Amino acid sequence: MISSHKIERGVLTFPSGIFGAGLRAAHYSFWHEIPQLPPLEIMADNFMYLKGGPGLYHLHKIVERTKVVVHGVGMNIASANPLNKEYCNILKDFLNKINPEVVSDHLCFSASSTHNSFDLLPIPFNSVTLNLVCDKTNLIQDILGRQYSLENISSYVSFKENEYTEIEFLNEVCKRTGAGILLDVNNIYVSGFNHSFDPYIEIAKVKPEYVNQYHIAGHSIMDDFLFDTHDKLACEEVWQIMNWALKNIGLRTAIIERDDDLAPFDELIYEINFGNNQLCNLKN
Numbered sequence: 001m002i003s004s005h006k007i008e009r010g011v012l013t014f015p016s017g018i019f020g021a022g023l024r025a026a027h028y029s030f031w032h033e034i035p036q037l038p039p040l041e042i043m044a045d046n047f048m049y050l051k052g053g054p055g056l057y058h059l060h061k062i063v064e065r066t067k068v069v070v071h072g073v074g075m076n077i078a079s080a081n082p083l084n085k086e087y088c089n090i091l092k093d094f095l096n097k098i099n100p101e102v103v104s105d106h107l108c109f110s111a112s113s114t115h116n117s118f119d120l121l122p123i124p125f126n127s128v129t130l131n132l133v134c135d136k137t138n139l140i141q142d143i144l145g146r147q148y149s150l151e152n153i154s155s156y157v158s159f160k161e162n163e164y165t166e167i168e169f170l171n172e173v174c175k176r177t178g179a180g181i182l183l184d185v186n187n188i189y190v191s192g193f194n195h196s197f198d199p200y201i202e203i204a205k206v207k208p209e210y211v212n213q214y215h216i217a218g219h220s221i222m223d224d225f226l227f228d229t230h231d232k233l234a235c236e237e238v239w240q241i242m243n244w245a246l247k248n249i250g251l252r253t254a255i256i257e258r259d260d261d262l263a264p265f266d267e268l269i270y271e272i273n274f275g276n277n278q279l280c281n282l283k284n
Helices: 025-033 054-063 085-098 127-144 166-177 185-195 199-203 236-248 265-283
Strands: 019-022 040-043 068-071 103-106 109-111 116-121 149-151 180-184 211-217 219-222 225-228 254-257
Touching: 019 265, 025 054, 025 265, 040 054, 054 085, 068 085, 085 127, 127 166, 149 211, 166 180, 166 199, 180 185, 185 199, 185 211, 185 219, 185 225, 185 236, 199 236, 211 236, 236 265, 254 265
Parallel strands: 019 040, 019 254, 040 068, 068 103, 103 149, 149 180, 180 211, 211 254
Antiparallel strands: 109 116, 219 225
């Protein structure tokens, strides 16, 4: 397991490494103090509607100093409802202002026409859903004028109608649309445990050329299943999968997610350093 010991605030051992973190308001002042920033992930839905104020001020000050990726939660791509074009156009304007390397959301549905689940809900991996997701992905990319990426989610139920595994489904979406994959290694581990499949066998199915970013996070044990909570350090088993991905798929920006229990900044920097140190070990 990774130690949670503290280090000197803001000391990045490998400032030019591939590991970074999500930009959160509680950490603005700390990031401003660091001479060289790691990659940072911007949560689109936290910023894209802002017209001004401290959030945008800090965002632009930080973005001009490092490479960024943008991640969203509001696309609801697998819903049977029509694509929310207004959402896409607001997102487009935001992306054009900060020009991220990757823009992504989740392979899921999250809302109906009348209700929002406020969660990422699994979908049936079959030809009907595949056509729906591909059509919407093409439309999103046409509106945004750039590649769009989809992330595998943690799931707790599955559908009898499945014709593909999640990775096989994502590969097919990318093949048909030119989209990318944000590969979340913790979600692979959590879903593997919950559905009794080998995460290494599933992750080995991914086409490396489709993967343009990684996520890694901690999870919680809830009775007889695992729950994706982003509230603690990633466990040793998840880091082993991360290392396998780096070696067999390739180096990409890897964002450490901490949300439900916002990490002390020292701990966040520690985990960024830990990840980049693992990368050094892989090269040796």
